[in-house]
Structures are given as structure tokens and as C-alpha cells.
Amino acid sequence: MDATHFADRFTTTLRHLRGVDLHSASDVDLRTALAHTVRAELIDTWQTTHGNPSTTPQRHVAYLSAEYLLGTQTRNALLATELTDTAREALASLGLSLDDITSREVEPGLGNGGLGRLAACFMDSLATLEIPATGYGIRYDYGIFRQTFQDGNQHEQPDTWLAHGSPWEISHPERAVTVHLGGHVDGDNTTRRWVPERHVLAIPCDYLVPGYKSHTVNLLRLWSARATDAFDLTIFNSGDYEKAVAARTYAETISHVLYPEDSTPQGRTLRLTQQYFFAAASLHDLLTRHLKAGRSLHTLPDAVTIQLNDTHPVIAIPELMRLLLDEHGLSWDDAWHITQQTFNYTCHTLLPEALEVWPLDILGPLLPRHLEIIFAINHHFLDDLRRSGADELRVRSMSLIQEHPVRAVRMAHLATVGSRTVNGVAELHSELLRTSVLAQFASYWPDRFTNVTNGVTPRRFLALANPELASLISDTLNVGDRWLKDLDLLRGLEDHVDDPAFIAAFREVKHNNKERLARTLANRDGIELNTNAMLDVMVKRLHEYKRQSLRILHVITQYAKMKNGLIDLATVTPRTVFFGAKAAPGYRLAKETISLINAVATTLNADDEIRPYLSIAFPANYNVTLAETAIPAADLSEQISLAGKEASGTGNMKFALNGALTIGTLDGANVEIRELVGPDNFFLFGMTEPDVVQRQRDGYHPHTVYEQSADLALAIDTISSGAFSPSEPGRYESLVSDWLWNDRFMALADYEDYARCQEAVDRHYANPDQWTRSAILNVARTGFFSSDRSIRDYQTRVWQRPTK
Ligand code: BZD
Structure with missing residues (x-):
């Protein structure tokens, strides 16, 4: 498609779909018409992909x-279809700017x-990678809350991402699937029949997922709940109109x-209902497709492989058992084998x-037949276990059912027992x-366990987020943009690590990215960013184990020392410490930490003497869109969780790929990042996981650590003195007393080593050649962290592994 053609389609879409012409079009009109113009291209590709089913006998991957x-869609779809330049030219010919239109796109924060x-x-x-796959999930009307700060405290506002509709969505109410809930189970020992009490409709809302320069467009199918007509029939018949309307509302909630x-699941019926709702609708979809293709249910595992993303969709395991047993009449053994x-x-x-x-008194009333099936799975499993010689202690600890403090189903155990691989x-x-x-x-089923190290897509996090670095890489490697599909090619950059022209260009890209971030922060948040300082970034959910507290304590020490003349300002490496973090609304300590960071930011940023050397930027509502501007600008990436607590991290990978150096513990994927980039290009500090275990065993007393570290005590005492809360000196007492007397994630224990390591960071940064060399090597050596590699690993270790 050339620019003239594109412009023509765009203006036609504007007229036919939105009923406006160029002159009367609003922002929303323009954005919607642009999305539809690009979407039409994807649909054409999608129809060719699905019209010609894959001839290779690979399993269809269902990701639950x-x-x-997702982040915003338009620029990604343009990149995938190689239409970015065409669209830019077309829109310019109409007096419009592609960047203006796409910059106002709202991201689905689901x-x-x-x-x-x-x-x-x-x-x-x-x-x-052209792997036939479907993603299944929930189309939330409201995604992750929009965070605002009022007096430095987090407030949560509803995320109204659908206010102007979603041009990327194709919804099919006519293909609704019915999902059943509640009721009881009828029948005798041999035939059991679920008699549900309520029914809701699951409407598929589809998003097209284009591959980058590939012939494949896959589907992300998100289910939206609607009341069935029958849902409230009994109530309608009883004449209680108000109650009947309320019942409809219930279905739609x-x-x-x-x-x-994100870390302390609360046992709420609605949450379990959400999980079952999308698991059941997705399985219905998969089985219908399988049977329509004329296949036997016995071949299901050869045709489809389902990946459960954590335990949230694990209720799909007893649901598939129920379908096979109750709806299709299979024997227990056959049903279990297939499942x-x-x-x-x-x-x-x-x-x-x-x-x-899930407590039995929540699961039982909502899904009575599933609970029976879970008990039966447990019965078979525990019998096998006993036969293998396990004692009762072991049987109890492996059981799918926990007895204390309340009887409940352990979803991770159910997932492990019901899966081919973990x-x-x-x-x-x-x-x-x-x-x-x-x-x-793992000792019972050693072969079931495997590793797949996480990865990130270089399309969004390099090509879209860091276009200048992407084009520098393309120019330098001389392979066009092939590296975007084969990220190991980044290794070739090592040959240029001593090339002065390349070094200068690399440095310039980083600086330009800082300028871009500065413009974004000025418009978005009214924050002024010093683009000549080292940009030290910690962006992630706020959680004690991630230890934002460790970062802020160190900032406070530095500030207090500068104020007390203990640091010669002339020797300081100027830094801006950037935070982005949302706290779960009910997580008290996390919210207090946000308040403290904002209070310290207010004090530092208002201090004309200190600000040029040390400042804090803490924009509210960190999201994928902001990540795309912040990560490419970063010099230093803070990955400072307590060893053994961060499963992997993926932000860590995005930073390294964009040429930031990591200061981090030996936790999650940091371990692999350090191995790949080399110890000279990574700032390591802190206890190892075995150290942590040992220290806990020996008895950990944070107050003693405080007594023994003058710098740490300086930070904590500065907070207690009310330096950041003059009108209420005791404002942060709950944080302080938690550090001194609890400190579950041992921030204090790692403080001294962290501070030492930050000094090493300063020295490294003070030598720009040395720093840039390390930054280049980070980019060159982290191609491993492409999500393409993760997916290939899933293919060989999990999805295409032969069945038993
Ligand atoms: O998953 C995160 C881990 O904490 C990271 O270490 C890891 O890199 C990523 C990807 O594997 N876990 C979450 O993000 N978890 C949640 O968001 C979550 C959400 C709802 C309920 C429980 C957890």
C-alpha cells in the first residue's frame, strides 16, 4: 500500500465509520480511523493465515x-506491517501528524x-515466530487503577480505558458462550450431574496480534460478561423487577x-468467579474447535497445549475433567490422561x-461439581503417593487440600498434579x-519440572521505544533490521566497542532519549528533569521484597551527608533518582513508602543547593507507555530485591537491552544478566539466597544493624527527626519501626554493601569511556533475553514435547 492509497482509505474510514470529514474530525475520530485503517490490513493477513491451516503438525498453543x-496498539501494528513510513507520509499529506495522533492513544492496562x-x-x-496460538483472558471494563498523588499519598482512580470505545476490538455477541455457576450436584455414585443455579454469557472480544514481518496474525480473545435472558427469569416471573435488574448487574460485574x-490474593468469590468464567469459556472454545475439525477428544493433547499463566486459570483443570466426564461420558482414567x-x-x-x-466454603457453593472432582483428583493422587511409600506427613503436605487455618484448595498443587510440565x-x-x-x-516427578527464562519483545522495547538506538544498531550491524527477529545478532556490536564514532553516536542516542523523557515529564507531570545528571531508575510495583525502601534510605543518607558537609559537592556525580510504582490499594506499608518517597522528593527538589546534585523524579501512574520513554533514557537500572524473592524480573532485561547498567542482587534473572554481560559491566551487591537463609536461621535483628551502621542510622534518624514531615515529625513512624524491629526483606542487612556498590557506580560513571563501553556491552550481550528465545524454549521444553 502506498501513501496515497493509505490516505484515501483513512479519509474514507473517517467518513464511513465516524461520519466526519477531515476538518470536523476530533482527536478520537482521527485515532479511531487510523486504527481501523491499519486493522483492515491485519484482518486480511489474519484471513489468509486462518484460511490455510498450518501444514506442520505442531500443536495449537492456548495461553490462558x-x-x-498490552500497551498501545497502533504504532506496534504499523511496525509489524511495515506501514509506519507510509502512514506518516499519508497523514502528513493530509496536514496531520502520525506522532500527534498516536501519542494520545489510551493503553489497555489489563x-x-x-x-x-x-x-x-x-x-x-x-x-x-508464526506459531499458531490463541491468548485467552478477561476483557475488564476497568483495568489497573490510574494512580494520582494528593499530598504525596497514592489515590486510585478508575481506569476508563473504554470511554471512547476500543478501535482494536472486534466483539462477537452472537458467538457468546454460556457459563454456569452455583447450584448443586445430583445423581448417584456413578453418574453425577451439575445442576447450576445461574448462567452468564461470555462474549468474545478479539484483538488481532500481528507478528513482526510475519505471515501470522494470532488472536487474543478476551471474554466480557453479560447477563443471559434466562439469568433472572425466575426473579422476573416473581414480579420483582428491581431485583431482576440487580441480578443482571451482578452478571456483568x-x-x-x-x-x-499482585501478591496477596484475597479470597473473594468474585475473583474466583472471574477465574472460572474465563477458564470455562476458553475451554468451550477450544473443545468446540477441536470437535468441529472432526477430531476425537482422545487426540486433544496432540492438537492443543494449554499454558496456565500462574494459578489464576487453574480451575480449567477440573473444568476439563467435568466436560470429559459429565458431558462427553469418558472414563475417569481417559479423562485424566487427556487433561x-x-x-x-x-x-x-x-x-x-x-x-x-481457595477456601472450600467459597469454592464449594460456586462450583460444587468442580469441588467433587478436585477431591477425586486428590484421592487418586494421594493413593498413588502412599503406594510409592510416602508417609502421612508427606501425604498431608502434598495434598491438594490444606486443613489449616481453613480447609482450602491449594491451587499450585492442583496445577502441578494436573500438568505435563511445570x-x-x-x-x-x-x-x-x-x-x-x-x-x-519435584522429587516425585523430576521430569515434570523445567525452566524457561523470561524474555521481552525487542519490537516494543527496542524498535518502538528506542528508535534512535534501533537505527544505530541497524546501521552498525549491516544486516538491515534482521536483528529484531534474531536478537543474538546484537553480539556483532562488540566489534564496535572501541570505535570512537560508534561510541559517540551511542552516547548521543542516550542523551537524546533523556531529552525526550524530559519533554514527556514536563508535559505529563510538570516535572523538570536534569538531562545532564546520571539517570538512576527504579520502576516496578511497590513491594517490600523489591525494596524501594533500600533505594530511598540510601538517597536520604546522601542528602543528609551533603547537607551536613560530609560530602564535598564538587566531587559528587550528579544523579536524578527516578521512581515509578503503584501500590496495591490495601497495602499499608507500600503506600507509606510512596508517601515517604514523595516527601523526600519535595524536600530535595526544593533545595537549590542540593538539587543540581541529587534530585528525585516520581511521576504518578507508571504504565507501559511511560516505560517506553523512561527505560531508553536510563543509565542505571535498580534491581535490588532480596535474593530469592524476585522470580525473574523483566524490567531488568529491558534496561540492559537499552544500554543501562544494572545495580542488583543475585536474584531472579539478574543472575543470568550478570553472567552474560560479565561482572565488570554489572554492579553486584548483597546477600546471596543461601546467605539469606543462613542469616534468618541465625536470627536476624535489624535494630542491631542500625546500631552498627552510622550511615544507615543517619538516614533513619533524619526521617524520625521530621526532616521530611515538619508538621508531623512522627509521620513515618510505622515505616521506621517496621525497619528496626521486623524488616522482613532485610533491607537493613544489605544496606552497607549497597552503599559501597553505589560508590563503585559513581566511580564508573565518572569515566564516560568506561561507562559507555559497559553500556554497549550490555546491549551487545543481552540478545538472549528476547521473548522469541523464551517462546522457542517453550516450544522445545514444553509445548512440542512428545506426549506419553
Ligand atoms: O511475574 C511477576 C514476578 O514477580 C516477576 O519476578 C516475573 O518476572 C514476572 C513474569 O514472570 N509476577 C507478577 O507480576 N505477578 C502478578 O502480577 C500477580 C497478579 C495477580 C495475582 C498475583 C500475582
Whole structure:
């Protein structure tokens, strides 16, 4: 398509779809028409992909995830279809700017953080690698809340991403699937029949996922809940109109809002309803397609492989059993064989409180037949276990049912028992799964466990987010943009690490990215960014284990020392410390940490003497769109979780690929990043995971650490003195007392080593040649972290592994 053709289609779409001409078009009209013009291209490709089913006998991949943190769509679709320049030229010929139009696009924030963003990167790679796949999830009316700060405190506003409709969505109400809920189970010992009480409709809302320069467009199918006509029939018949309308509303609340808790799942009926709602609708879709193709259910595991993104969709396991047993009349053994060979489970955590359990008194009333099936699965499993010689202690700890503090289903155990493979998301994490969290399962079924280290898509996080670096790479490697599909080619940059022209160009790109971020922050947040300072970035969900507290304590020490004349300002490497973080709305300590960071920012940034040397930028509402501007501008990437707590991290990979150096612990994928970039190009500090275990065993007393570290005490005492809360000196007492007397994630224990390591960062940065060399080597050596590599690993280790 040439620019004239594009312009023509665009103006036609504007007229036919929006009923306006160029002169009367609003921002929304322009954005919508542009999206539809590009979408039409994708649909044509999609129809050719699906009209010609793959001739290679590979399984169809179904990715089940309660979250997809997609980011904006238009620029990505243009990149994938190689229409960016055409669109730019076409719009310019109409007096419009592509960048203006796309810069106002609203991102669908249908996820909390890393897990949801990983799902989005994987969808991109599946299509790019031309693997037939469908992503299934929930079309929340409200995604992750919009964060605002009022007096430095986090407030949550509803995310109205659908206010002007979603031009990328194709919804099919006529293809609705009915999902059943509640009721009871009838029948005798041999035939059981679920008699549900309520029914809701699941409407498929499809998003096309284009592969980069590929012939494949896959589908992301998100389910939206609607009331059925029959839903409230009994109530209507009873004449209670108001109650009947209320019942409809109930049905529609199912897909209303994304739960914003990412680490402490709260046992809420609505959350379980969401999980079952999308699991059941997705399985219905998969089975219908399988049967329509004239295939037997016994061949399901050869045709389809289902990846469970954490335990959120794990209720799909008993649902498939129910369908096979109750609806299709298969025997238990056949049904179990098919089920267990179809599912795979990815675990994303190590924190015990993040492992989902569903109390029987929530699960039973909502899904009575599923609870029976779970008990039956458990019965068979525990029998096998006993036969293998396990004692009762072991049987109890491996059971799918926990007895205390309340009887509940352990979803991670159900997932492990019901899957062909179980994987962690980085080498260290998979190892810890095998040796601690799921150790008993790993020794029972050693072959079931594997690792797939996470990855990120270079299309969004290099080509779109960092176009200047992308074109420098293309010019330097002389392979066009082939490297975007074969990220190991970045290795070729090592040959240029001593080339003065390349070094200068690389440095200029970083500086330009800082200028771009500065413009964004000025417009978006009214924040002024010093583009001549080192940009030190910590962006991620706010959580104690990630230790934003460690970062802010160190900033406070530096500030206090500068104020007290303990640091000669003339020797200081100027830094801006950038934070982006949302806290779960009910997570008190996390919200206090946000308040503290904002208070310190206010003090530092108002101090004319200090500001040129040390300042804080903390824009509210960090999201994928802001990440795309912040990451390419970063010099230093803060990955400072307590060792053994961050499953992988994926921000860490995005920073390294964009030429930031990492200061980090030996946690998650940091371990692999450091191995690849080399110890000289990575700032390592802190306890190792075994150190942490030992220190806990020995008895950890943070107050003693405080007494022994003058710098740490200076930071904490400065907070307690009210330096950042003059009208209320005790404002941060809850944080201070938690550090001194609890400090579950041992920020204090790692403080001294962290401070030492930050000095090494300053020295390295003070030598620009040395720093740039390290930054280039980070880019050159981190091609491994492409999500294309992760997906290939899933193909060989999980999805295309022969069935039993
Ligand atoms: O998953 C994250 C881990 O914390 C990261 O270490 C890892 O890199 C990514 C991807 O594997 N986990 C989450 O993001 N988890 C959630 O968002 C979540 C959401 C709802 C409920 C529980 C957890």
C-alpha cells in the first residue's frame, strides 16, 4: 500500500465509520480511523493465515492468562506491517501528524505488572515466530487503577480505558458462550450431574496480534460478561423487577474490574468467579474447535497445549475433567490422561503468601461439581503417593487440600498434579521451585519440572521505544533490521566497542532519549528533569521484597551527608533518582513508602543547593507507555530485591537491552544478566539466597544493624527527626519501626554493601569511556533475553514435547 492509497482509505474510514470529514474530525475520530485503517490490513493477513491451516503438525498453543498488559496498539501494528513510513507520509499529506495522533492513544492496562506484560510479550513472539496460538483472558471494563498523588499519598482512580470505545476490538455477541455457576450436584455414585443455579454469557472480544514481518496474525480473545435472558427469569416471573435488574448487574460485574493485588490474593468469590468464567469459556472454545475439525477428544493433547499463566486459570483443570466426564461420558482414567497431558503450568512467585488457596466454603457453593472432582483428583493422587511409600506427613503436605487455618484448595498443587510440565521463569527461580516451594513434587516427578527464562519483545522495547538506538544498531550491524527477529545478532556490536564514532553516536542516542523523557515529564507531570545528571531508575510495583525502601534510605543518607558537609559537592556525580510504582490499594506499608518517597522528593527538589546534585523524579501512574520513554533514557537500572524473592524480573532485561547498567542482587534473572554481560559491566551487591537463609536461621535483628551502621542510622534518624514531615515529625513512624524491629526483606542487612556498590557506580560513571563501553556491552550481550528465545524454549521444553 502506498501513501496515497493509505490516505484515501483513512479519509474514507473517517467518513464511513465516524461520519466526519477531515476538518470536523476530533482527536478520537482521527485515532479511531487510523486504527481501523491499519486493522483492515491485519484482518486480511489474519484471513489468509486462518484460511490455510498450518501444514506442520505442531500443536495449537492456548495461553490462558487473567492479565495482559498490552500497551498501545497502533504504532506496534504499523511496525509489524511495515506501514509506519507510509502512514506518516499519508497523514502528513493530509496536514496531520502520525506522532500527534498516536501519542494520545489510551493503553489497555489489563494487568498488574510483570506477569501481565510477559503475556503480552509472549503473544508478540508467538505471532512473530508464526506459531499458531490463541491468548485467552478477561476483557475488564476497568483495568489497573490510574494512580494520582494528593499530598504525596497514592489515590486510585478508575481506569476508563473504554470511554471512547476500543478501535482494536472486534466483539462477537452472537458467538457468546454460556457459563454456569452455583447450584448443586445430583445423581448417584456413578453418574453425577451439575445442576447450576445461574448462567452468564461470555462474549468474545478479539484483538488481532500481528507478528513482526510475519505471515501470522494470532488472536487474543478476551471474554466480557453479560447477563443471559434466562439469568433472572425466575426473579422476573416473581414480579420483582428491581431485583431482576440487580441480578443482571451482578452478571456483568464479573468482568468489571481487574483486581489490583499482585501478591496477596484475597479470597473473594468474585475473583474466583472471574477465574472460572474465563477458564470455562476458553475451554468451550477450544473443545468446540477441536470437535468441529472432526477430531476425537482422545487426540486433544496432540492438537492443543494449554499454558496456565500462574494459578489464576487453574480451575480449567477440573473444568476439563467435568466436560470429559459429565458431558462427553469418558472414563475417569481417559479423562485424566487427556487433561493431564494437555495442561502446563508456569509459576511466577516464591512468596508463600502469593500462592493461591481457595477456601472450600467459597469454592464449594460456586462450583460444587468442580469441588467433587478436585477431591477425586486428590484421592487418586494421594493413593498413588502412599503406594510409592510416602508417609502421612508427606501425604498431608502434598495434598491438594490444606486443613489449616481453613480447609482450602491449594491451587499450585492442583496445577502441578494436573500438568505435563511445570516451569519457573528464571534459572534460580526454577531451582528454588525444585528445592523448596515444590520440592516434594519435584522429587516425585523430576521430569515434570523445567525452566524457561523470561524474555521481552525487542519490537516494543527496542524498535518502538528506542528508535534512535534501533537505527544505530541497524546501521552498525549491516544486516538491515534482521536483528529484531534474531536478537543474538546484537553480539556483532562488540566489534564496535572501541570505535570512537560508534561510541559517540551511542552516547548521543542516550542523551537524546533523556531529552525526550524530559519533554514527556514536563508535559505529563510538570516535572523538570536534569538531562545532564546520571539517570538512576527504579520502576516496578511497590513491594517490600523489591525494596524501594533500600533505594530511598540510601538517597536520604546522601542528602543528609551533603547537607551536613560530609560530602564535598564538587566531587559528587550528579544523579536524578527516578521512581515509578503503584501500590496495591490495601497495602499499608507500600503506600507509606510512596508517601515517604514523595516527601523526600519535595524536600530535595526544593533545595537549590542540593538539587543540581541529587534530585528525585516520581511521576504518578507508571504504565507501559511511560516505560517506553523512561527505560531508553536510563543509565542505571535498580534491581535490588532480596535474593530469592524476585522470580525473574523483566524490567531488568529491558534496561540492559537499552544500554543501562544494572545495580542488583543475585536474584531472579539478574543472575543470568550478570553472567552474560560479565561482572565488570554489572554492579553486584548483597546477600546471596543461601546467605539469606543462613542469616534468618541465625536470627536476624535489624535494630542491631542500625546500631552498627552510622550511615544507615543517619538516614533513619533524619526521617524520625521530621526532616521530611515538619508538621508531623512522627509521620513515618510505622515505616521506621517496621525497619528496626521486623524488616522482613532485610533491607537493613544489605544496606552497607549497597552503599559501597553505589560508590563503585559513581566511580564508573565518572569515566564516560568506561561507562559507555559497559553500556554497549550490555546491549551487545543481552540478545538472549528476547521473548522469541523464551517462546522457542517453550516450544522445545514444553509445548512440542512428545506426549506419553
Ligand atoms: O511475574 C511477576 C514476578 O514477580 C516477576 O519476578 C516475573 O518476572 C514476572 C513474569 O514472570 N509476577 C507478577 O507480576 N505477578 C502478578 O502480577 C500477580 C497478579 C495477580 C495475582 C498475583 C500475582
